[in-house]
Amino acid sequence: MTSILHYRLVTAIFALTVIDNGALHADVTDVVSIVVVPNNEPNDASNESSANNFYVGNRVPLVPSRLIALPPGAVTPAGWLAEMLRRQREGLTGHLGEISAWLTKEDNAWLSRDGKGEYGWEEMPYWLKGYIELAYLSNDPAMIAESNVWIEGALASQRPNGDFGPDQRFDDGTRDYWANMVMLFCLQSYYEYGAANGESDQRVLDLMTRYFKYQSTIPDDQMLTGYWQKMRGGDNLHSIYWLYNRTGDADLLPIADKIHRCTANWTLTDDLPNWHNVNIAECFREPATYFLQTHDSSDLQAAYANFHEIRKRFGQVPGGMFGGDENCRVGFDDPRQATETCGFVEQMLSDEIMLQITGDPFWADHCETVALNSYPAAVMPDFKSLRYLTAPNMVLSDAADHAPGIDNSGPFLVMNPFSSRCCQHNHSHGWPYFAKHLWMATPDNGVCAAMYSACEVDAMVGDGTCVRIVESTKYPFDENINLTIHVDQPDSFPIYMRVPAWCKDARLSIDGDVQPIENASGKYIRIHRTWNDSDTVSLSLPMETSLQTWANNHDSVSVNHGPLTFSLKVGERYERKSSVDTAIGDSSWQPGVDQDQWPSFEIRPTTDWNYGLVLDGDQPVIDFEVHRHDWPADDFPFTTESSPITITATARKIPQWTLDRYGLCAVLQDSPVESDQSNERVTLIPMGAARLRISAFPVIANGEGGRRWIEPAKPRPSEFRISASHTNAGDSLDAIDDGLEPQNSSDHDIPRMTWWDRKGTMEWVQYDFADPKMISDVSVFWFDDTGRGECRVPQSWKVLYRDGDQWKPVLDSQTASVKKDRWDKRAFDPVMTKAMRIEVQLRPDVSSGILEWMIGSPAAQ
Numbered sequence: 001m002t003s004i005l006h007y008r009l010v011t012a013i014f015a016l017t018v019i020d021n022g023a024l025h026a027d028v029t030d031v032v033s034i035v036v037v038p039n040n041e042p043n044d045a046s047n048e049s050s051a052n053n054f055y056v057g058n059r060v061p062l063v064p065s066r067l068i069a070l071p072p073g074a075v076t077p078a079g080w081l082a083e084m085l086r087r088q089r090e091g092l093t094g095h096l097g098e099i100s101a102w103l104t105k106e107d108n109a110w111l112s113r114d115g116k117g118e119y120g121w122e123e124m125p126y127w128l129k130g131y132i133e134l135a136y137l138s139n140d141p142a143m144i145a146e147s148n149v150w151i152e153g154a155l156a157s158q159r160p161n162g163d164f165g166p167d168q169r170f171d172d173g174t175r176d177y178w179a180n181m182v183m184l185f186c187l188q189s190y191y192e193y194g195a196a197n198g199e200s201d202q203r204v205l206d207l208m209t210r211y212f213k214y215q216s217t218i219p220d221d222q223m224l225t226g227y228w229q230k231m232r233g234g235d236n237l238h239s240i241y242w243l244y245n246r247t248g249d250a251d252l253l254p255i256a257d258k259i260h261r262c263t264a265n266w267t268l269t270d271d272l273p274n275w276h277n278v279n280i281a282e283c284f285r286e287p288a289t290y291f292l293q294t295h296d297s298s299d300l301q302a303a304y305a306n307f308h309e310i311r312k313r314f315g316q317v318p319g320g321m322f323g324g325d326e327n328c329r330v331g332f333d334d335p336r337q338a339t340e341t342c343g344f345v346e347q348m349l350s351d352e353i354m355l356q357i358t359g360d361p362f363w364a365d366h367c368e369t370v371a372l373n374s375y376p377a378a379v380m381p382d383f384k385s386l387r388y389l390t391a392p393n394m395v396l397s398d399a400a401d402h403a404p405g406i407d408n409s410g411p412f413l414v415m416n417p418f419s420s421r422c423c424q425h426n427h428s429h430g431w432p433y434f435a436k437h438l439w440m441a442t443p444d445n446g447v448c449a450a451m452y453s454a455c456e457v458d459a460m461v462g463d464g465t466c467v468r469i470v471e472s473t474k475y476p477f478d479e480n481i482n483l484t485i486h487v488d489q490p491d492s493f494p495i496y497m498r499v500p501a502w503c504k505d506a507r508l509s510i511d512g513d514v515q516p517i518e519n520a521s522g523k524y525i526r527i528h529r530t531w532n533d534s535d536t537v538s539l540s541l542p543m544e545t546s547l548q549t550w551a552n553n554h555d556s557v558s559v560n561h562g563p564l565t566f567s568l569k570v571g572e573r574y575e576r577k578s579s580v581d582t583a584i585g586d587s588s589w590q591p592g593v594d595q596d597q598w599p600s601f602e603i604r605p606t607t608d609w610n611y612g613l614v615l616d617g618d619q620p621v622i623d624f625e626v627h628r629h630d631w632p633a634d635d636f637p638f639t640t641e642s643s644p645i646t647i648t649a650t651a652r653k654i655p656q657w658t659l660d661r662y663g664l665c666a667v668l669q670d671s672p673v674e675s676d677q678s679n680e681r682v683t684l685i686p687m688g689a690a691r692l693r694i695s696a697f698p699v700i701a702n703g704e705g706g707r708r709w710i711e712p713a714k715p716r717p718s719e720f721r722i723s724a725s726h727t728n729a730g731d732s733l734d735a736i737d738d739g740l741e742p743q744n745s746s747d748h749d750i751p752r753m754t755w756w757d758r759k760g761t762m763e764w765v766q767y768d769f770a771d772p773k774m775i776s777d778v779s780v781f782w783f784d785d786t787g788r789g790e791c792r793v794p795q796s797w798k799v800l801y802r803d804g805d806q807w808k809p810v811l812d813s814q815t816a817s818v819k820k821d822r823w824d825k826r827a828f829d830p831v832m833t834k835a836m837r838i839e840v841q842l843r844p845d846v847s848s849g850i851l852e853w854m855i856g857s858p859a860a861q
Contacts (some may be wrong), residue, residue: 040638054460055441056245061253062292062335066359067384067448068725069300069352070459071196072189077435079454079474083635084376084671089134091145091383092417093428097146098595100425103127103703106586109166110183111153113121115796120166123425124150130428132189137432140851147357151190154183154219155203162214164207174222177215177236178229184239185207201270206245209252215698216255224262231279235265236669238353241292253293260290269300277324277339278422280310281347288357303354316550317392318558318565318695319687320369321347325407330788331748334667335696338389338413342425344375345430352437355450361498361522364450365563367527370501371434372476374686375563376638379427385417385600386427392558392687395570395665397603402752405662409730414577415601418589439469446494448524452481467531469495474542476563477637477644477686483537494528497539500563507540542630545624545647547615555671556696557613558686559647561626566647566684567693571606572640605692608655609665611682612673612698614650638689639774647684652700653677656707661740661751662711665694672701674708715740715751721768728756731849742851743795744821745784752783754791754849759842766837775836777803777827777856783849784820793818794840794848799826802835823854 006560022775050055057065077085079645088094097103102123105111109120128150135143158164165183169175191204215236218484224230237259244252264273266286269674286302294385314333315322321344322328323337343422351367361633387397389412399411406412417424438458440448447459461467467485475481481497501522508525517525527537543562550556559566577600612725616622625648632642633697652675660666687695700706713737722733735751755763782793797818810828818824836855842848 004031007049009375010792013760016387037652043521052441052443053445053464056442057443057758058241058287058292059245059248061295062241062245063295063452064359065356065443067356067450068443069356069437070439070441071192072133072436072453073139073193073196074458075137075435075438076456076458077137077438077453078422078471080477080635080637081431081435081453081455084638085134085137085435087381087383087430087522087636088428089138089140091452092126092386093134093383094143094673096425096428099590099598100127101590102421102425103446104590105149108153110157110168113189115158115159115163115165115167117166120168120179121176122179122182123421125186126178126422126425127428128186129189129426130181130430130432132186133429136189137192145697147186147190153624154187155207157468158207158210161217162210164211168227171226171400176226176229178226178232180211181229181232181235181239186241188242193327195425205243205247208239208250209247211463212243212252212255212309216251216258217538220258220262228279230262230264231274231276231283233259234266234283234289237263237286242291249457255841256290256293260286261542266298266303266306272281272306272309274322275328277326277328277343278326278346280306280322280324281339281343281350284310285350286356287702288354292357300358308748311842312552316553318548318550318560319374319392320366321374322390323391327407329407329748332407333553333557335392336394336664336667338391338406339374340388340396341378341386341390342377342426344370344390345427345433345629348375348430349433350391353434355437356440359452361524362501364520365501367437368451368476368563371430372563373429373687376490378693380415380601380691381636381639384598385415386423388420388423390569392667393665393693395605395609395692395694396659396663397601397691398400399600399602400663402662402664403730404748405660405664408727415603417598417600420592423821438471440497442494444494446526446528448496448498449481449483450498452476452498462491465489465493467491467493472613474644477631479541479543481538481539481541485531485533485537486514487533489528490532492528492530494526495531495537496524496526497537498524499539500541502539502543502546502560504544505542507542509537509538519636545621545626547620549623549692551698553696554668555699556668557615557671557699558696559613559624559649561645561647563688564645565695567687567690567695567829568609568611568651568697569607569640569646569683569685570609570690570692570694572692573606574599575602575604579600600777603691608653609692609694609695610654611651611680612654612671612675612700614652614679614700615702616718617702638686640685640689643685643689645686649684650683651682651697652679654698654700654709656709656711657698658711661714668696668698669709671699672706673698674706675700692718713740719770722766723768724753724755724765725763726755726758728754728849731756733765735851736853738852739766740852742781745782745851746786746788747851748785750851752849752851754783754847755840755842756789756791756847756849759845759847761842762839763842763848764837764839765853766835767853767855768835769833772832772834772853774830774832774857775855776830776858777825778836778838779823779825779856780838780850780853781852782818783819791849792846793820795843797824797838797840799828800836800837801831801833803831803833807837827856 055068057068091293101118109117110124132147165180186202224233240256285303287299291299314328317335321332321339324339351363354693355363379386397413399414403409440450455471457469471485472482499520506520545561547557627646630645718737731754732751736753740750784793785791799810
């Protein structure tokens with residue numbers, strides 16, 4: 001056995017404390033504590049003199065680096081991740097320049113010296129952010145050359161005042177800096193790659209220095225004025241610190257103070273400044289970034305508090321994300337609520353940045369959760385189209401409009417290469433940045449296996465040795481991580497390996513000798529020794545099947561095996577659609593694109609999906625059987641048929657659980673649930689392989705005491721022709737006569753018609769009948785979202801009927817005030833007519849709307 005004197009084992013590098021709400025919190029005073037075996041000196045990452053000799057970490061006075069990202073190209077992926085990146089290169093990311101109008105070079109503001117041009121916002125840098133990292137990972141000369149075209153354009157665009165890039169302005173004349181924040185990430189990747197290859201481009205540092213000093217001259221009331229940039233100023237802040245760490249220019253730190261001051265306040269008090277799902281995933285970390293400068297633990301705590309508050313309110317679901325759709329909405333927290341593809345990749349990057357700031361392995365655990373479970377199914381296996389929205393419970397992926405069940409009107413669930421602009425371009429950085437952060441440098445001149453996938457890493461360590469570590473694994477589909485270390489000469493340095501929190505009994509061996517480790521769950525193992533060429537390290541992470549109960553989401557359960565969450569295997573039928581017909585919003589993509597090469601797809605279920613799990617009360621997973629299958633020949637395990645691991649379980653159908661009125665799987669109801677159906681054995685597959693899926697299951701009652709599942713109410717079509725003076729684009733005229741009775745005036749669970757955004761005006765809504773009708777009363781249920789929006793019951797209203805070509809008021813027998821939260825009924829002397837109209841006077845400064853409108857006749861009374 002190798003002597004313990006030749007290395008040090010540390011079962012915890014960062015201590016974790018528990019805050020009141022039960023969430024893990026890396027406290028500043030504990031984050032640097034280290035537990036070592038006897039007779040060895042600890043490495044104190046809090047010591048400001050403890051800095052990596054080979055990679056740029058945080059300079060004084062910033063909080064010292066815990067982990068340091070390696071330069072692009074240092075990690076070479078293998079196995080399934082390499083295949084994922086190959087498909088991305090041959091799919092949308094590699095070919096967007098051929099189909100996206102925003103990447104055309106003619107009249108592109110990103111290639112203009114004066115910042116003028118037709119295309120000049122976020123789309124190009126969104127795409128380049130991942131494309132350039134993918135080019136370096138692949139060592140692809142053509143992709144590197146294409147990246148350099150845009151990098152050179154940005155470098156050449158700097159104006160005498162220091163500003164650069166497209167000169168985007170708001171109506172008040174203030175500058176929009178948002179797209180530049182994304183482009184700064186691209187410039188940093190370019191600089192880091194060059195520096196790692198002995199070709200540092202000083203122009204990047206000069207441009208960024210002049211740009212940030214230009215920003216310092218802008219008055220606070222004119223800085224970060226627009227919606228997106230005000231929310232996302234943390235990205236600007238991140239880049240200032242990146243530059244400071246390379247130049248040591250102390251003038252940058254007051255500019256960082258300014259950017260933080262002008263950014264939306266992401267220090268949670270009663271609420272977040274914004275509930276847009278991508279903003280949340282990207283911006284919750286801003287206080288932690290600023291903590292690097294303030295050293296104030298409350299700033300770091302704020303980022304943790306943001307993360308956990310979001311999950312508490314809207315994230316009681318498997319897969320690591322939350323029910324955001326476009327925006328989180330009170331009452332819309334079921335696992336059928338979705339997240340943008342942009343949200344997945346931004347959350348992964350935020351986790352990676354938080355991991356660098358804190359060293360807390362919690363963030364690596366969470367990044368893997370999102371990357372392995374939520375993100376893969378958002379994209380078609382060939383990476384040529386993607387969904388704008390993907391949910392944990394999603395049994396239909398079509399081109400229909402599912403609003404307001406989801407917070408988006410339009411075909412947002414279809415797999416489409418020409419969809420919403422943002423995700424098509426922004427998804428590019430998800431896997432490249434994940435691959436980049438598999439390995440990271442440590443302040444003690446070591447390396448850390450932060451997340452796991454087959455790969456090779458080349459890094460400078462110890463006394464200046466270049467180490468190449470070959471990582472062999474099929475993780476997360478296998479529990480064994482095997483490292484082979486290659487060095488030209490022996491050298492002493494530490495290797496850190498993360499033990500995920502889900503693993504309760506990790507096992508370690510070095511050169512075949514088993515080493516004792518205890519209590520390593522959710523911590524790091526630190527191995528410090530003199531390494532020789534071909535030394536080996538094996539870490540076993542035994543995976544167990546477990547259930548997670550979502551008490552705040554109807555006591556539903558999800559099934560986990562190691563880092564993977566499992567979903568019901570639903571048969572998937574892919575139906576090809578016209579990409580143009582399913583495009584969302586501005587579809588000004590390049591003309592003449594071959595639709596056969598870039599199709600859209602609807603995915604429809606071919607098997608039943610409405611199952612609840614049958615669990616043994618004392619041993620709930622006792623009859624769950626794990627099955628291992630051959631590894632897919634194409635190295636791609638994220639499809640329904642290619643997964644190398646499946647689970648069989650006992651379940652029963654819940655016949656009343658159907659699609660609801662929005663065409664979505666109906667929301668969960670309280671478990672345990674009654675079912676008179678027979679037990680069946682069903683197959684579960686990894687959530688990331690299931691593009692249709694049930695991932696949060698109801699639980700079937702064991703004996704008496706189960707709750708009856710109530711079939712969701714569905715709308716009926718109106719027999720009238722409905723028209724209005726104005727209808728908000730996100731609402732539906734059909735809603736006012738669909739037979740769905742409201743619970744109250746703020747009922748957001750049913751469709752509505754509103755006159756938003758008209759305020760203080762006279763408006764109308766009208767029924768036309770095929771044949772004359774005798775009408776004696778009308779009843780209206782007004783929409784009023786006090787506390788959430790700007791619709792209120794109207795100031796007044798009256799009823800008109802059409803007599804020939806004229807509209808006449810009915811003889812109103814009731815003149816009571818407008819009623820809220822109940823039917824507002826007006827009875828009158830019967831009239832024979834072919835059309836009825838309600839005329840409404842909106843209140844000043846607010847709008848109004850209708851949830852349901854009924855008409856009555858004398859015969860019905």
